Amino acid sequence: MINPTPQELSLEKLRAGDRAEMARMVDVFSAPVYRLGLRMLGSPQDAEDVLQNTFMNALTHLSEFEGRSSIATWLYRIAANEALMLIRRRKPEVNIEDLQADDPDAGLMPTQFVDWSGLPENELLSEEGKKALDAAIQTLPENLRMVFVMRDVEGLSIKETADALGLTGTNVKTRLLRARLHLRERLSAYYAERSQHLIREDKNDGS
Amino acid sequence: MMDHNHVNCETLLGSLSEYIDGELSPELCREIEKHLAGCDNCRVVLNTTRRTIDLVQSPAEAVPVPDEVRERLFKRLNLDDYLKPKSQ
Structure with a gap:
């Protein structure tokens, strides 16, 4: 809403x-x-x-x-x-009307399976964490990012997002799913690497 | 990832957004939960996708309009006589 x-x-x-x-x-x-x-x-x-x-x-x-x-x-x-x-x-080189955006099967398969969801807020919302999140959002293709920003950042409903963008509800849902999975994949890669750093730091502190 | 019940990893992935948003029928939710109980990877994907959405919605991400940006906007719109107070 x-x-x-x-x-x-x-x-x-x-x-x-x-x-x-x-x-x-x-x-x-x-x-x-x-x-x-x-x-x-x-x-x-x-x-x-x-x-x-x-x-x-x-x-x-x-x-x-x-x-x-x-x-x-x-x-x-x-x-x-x-x-x-x-x-x-x-960015005239960007093709905003990426045809794949509405293909429900395109690019959905996750490859990162590190469960970082239990990390504490102060880690996830640290300056570095926020930077990683912002950078991940910027890697979304424009047509997916627009749907994601309206629905997940600004909290519009599927119907409101569809009305604002002149899309069908099905298109919005497909783009939203792709955007969420793309972001999750990026953040997972970031936190997988980050947790390796933390483990190394811990080890160094202990020695 | 394993394939059992009616829901496999691929069908779960296709319904993930709607599952998170609570838009699926109770029957489909039950099928999905059965699959999740036996599939570690799908559980991780669900948890981390939920967390991703939480993070972008956290108040820390709610950027206000800087005062000088608001001031320039009101001037550009010829509404600068309404610049103060910020809101009733």
Whole structure:
């Protein structure tokens, strides 16, 4: 579910050009839009461009927004388009429409079987752990990363993600599974190596 | 990985996301749990996938919009007269 807003935004006021309501909308949704930009582009500067372009675009087109989807879904759709446009500009070699993305059988088989799930929080969420997580997210192909960011980072439902990206629910589920397994594989490789380091450090301390 | 019951490693993998999200029927969940009980590798994949999702959802990963970024945004949108207070 998209987080409920503290006080429901008034579409009527927004469409009538009520600037106080617009400012409220910007404050309610700027954090998720900024995070989406950060996750998709990987740099604060690009995230700020996504943020500014999304709300410029949204405020310009508010009068045309018919309210068939929620304001949140509508803003996520604009933000996703802005992020993808910027990715195309920054990395023209990236093929965002990777056909394999929706192939349920492509690249699913796990190869890493180290169980790092019991590691303590202070290890997993240390500066180094967070860096490894961010780096792993950046290795996801863009079309999988977009679904993953919306569903798992921002907590949208399958339907909300599908609506925002113009995909079917089945496509979203397939991409989500692939994204989760890809990330798990990366993190498992990282923690397998990390635990070897820790064991070596322990041994050295003991000798 | 072993193949027993109706669910094997491959079918478990295909249903993993929906299993984690609690979207499967109780019958299928029971089949999956039967498979998990006898398959170490699938248990590891499940545990570490769950943990991966937990980590990205942890509050430590919730980046706020820096104040100066918010300020530049409001200026660009010509809403700078609403810059303060941050929210009602």
